[in-house]
Amino acid sequence: MIHQELRDPEHSARLAGLAPDGVTIFTLEGDSIRGALVSSTRMTALMAQAHELGPLETLVLGKAFCAAALLSVTLKGNDRLSLKAEGSGPAQGYVVECSADGSVRGRLFAAPFDMSSLPEHFDSGDLVGPGSLSITRLLAGRTQPVSGLAAAQTGRLAEDLAYYYQVSEQLRTSFTLSAHFDDSGRVAGAGGLYLQALPFASDEALDRVERLVYGLPSLGETFATGASRMDVCLRSFPFFDFNMLDERPVRFLCPCDRERMSSFIAALPEAELVDLAEHGPFPVELRCHNCNSNYRYKKDEIKAILEANRLH
Numbered sequence: 001m002i003h004q005e006l007r008d009p010e011h012s013a014r015l016a017g018l019a020p021d022g023v024t025i026f027t028l029e030g031d032s033i034r035g036a037l038v039s040s041t042r043m044t045a046l047m048a049q050a051h052e053l054g055p056l057e058t059l060v061l062g063k064a065f066c067a068a069a070l071l072s073v074t075l076k077g078n079d080r081l082s083l084k085a086e087g088s089g090p091a092q093g094y095v096v097e098c099s100a101d102g103s104v105r106g107r108l109f110a111a112p113f114d115m116s117s118l119p120e121h122f123d124s125g126d127l128v129g130p131g132s133l134s135i136t137r138l139l140a141g142r143t144q145p146v147s148g149l150a151a152a153q154t155g156r157l158a159e160d161l162a163y164y165y166q167v168s169e170q171l172r173t174s175f176t177l178s179a180h181f182d183d184s185g186r187v188a189g190a191g192g193l194y195l196q197a198l199p200f201a202s203d204e205a206l207d208r209v210e211r212l213v214y215g216l217p218s219l220g221e222t223f224a225t226g227a228s229r230m231d232v233c234l235r236s237f238p239f240f241d242f243n244m245l246d247e248r249p250v251r252f253l254c255p256c257d258r259e260r261m262s263s264f265i266a267a268l269p270e271a272e273l274v275d276l277a278e279h280g281p282f283p284v285e286l287r288c289h290n291c292n293s294n295y296r297y298k299k300d301e302i303k304a305i306l307e308a309n310r311l312h
Helices: 009-016 041-051 055-074 157-169 203-215 219-224 229-236 258-266 270-279 299-311
Strands: 022-028 033-039 080-087 093-099 103-108 131-138 146-152 173-181 187-197 243-248 284-287 294-297
Touching: 009 041, 022 055, 022 229, 033 055, 033 203, 033 219, 033 229, 041 055, 041 103, 041 187, 041 219, 055 080, 055 093, 055 103, 055 157, 055 173, 055 187, 080 146, 131 157, 146 157, 157 173, 173 203, 173 219, 187 203, 187 219, 258 270, 258 284, 258 294, 258 299, 270 299, 294 299
Parallel strands: none
Antiparallel strands: 022 033, 022 243, 033 187, 080 093, 080 131, 093 103, 131 146, 173 187, 284 294
16 A cells, blocks of 8 residues: 555644554453444544545545444454445445454445435435445465355444344344534544444443434534543443453555555556557556545566566
8 A cells, every 4th residue: 555644734734743553352241242442533534535435425435434443343353344335325435444453454345425316315326325234354374265145224334334233143232323524624532432232232231322323413513522432431421331352443544555556557458458568558557445635656677577487
């Protein structure tokens, strides 16, 4: 991935004054409910800049990035997880991937959105629309991925994820995903909350926590004020036997690099590669779908790839 910093000095300075991105892992109610709280403002802002997204596109993909960051806490070692939504709205859907170290990457299937097909009055769910939601776990040391699929009934990711866990894993789970923007349409705050009941959780505890979730203010707005994750936890969970387990970083990061991308050039049929090496156009450009990094290769580099192919 070609790393970037925020190009807008005012925006960069504003975000530098906020609490750092990261995820806090905890349990509630005698360890019967596990949860994670993520602050992801900078990650979302960098993603929006890299993919050159407007506010609506950032809202959709930003919430997906937030969900992936939350789900990264369910991974360990070199495990990876892919979250894919396919819908009937202007976004058509998206795919995001996370690793156990909190790295998140991904893309929209259609951007910018074509808003002409939307009714005059719509909610954010209309941007993705009903369709399907799948989660695929790529576990280190196992050759076959583990996948689950459920209908996405609303296009609102938090609701569709809760439904997915209910039907696919029979686990009562709630998600809160939020992004907040300033008057210029720039990301001002982003974050989310994940709560999942373990089999021995009491109905009373679940009802109390559920009422808490419904009453929470927007996490995006909260993190935009400079609040930290611990501020939110201490404010929200003082009467729920809060037990913090761990804190981890989250970040927008893609493992692509020049060498990996050049392997796609090397995989071309020889006739196509010969033509490319002779006629270009130069520089040859390859763009990573998941982070929008643009890799450029000069004529001599393409010829070197061709020669390396012939030697092998």
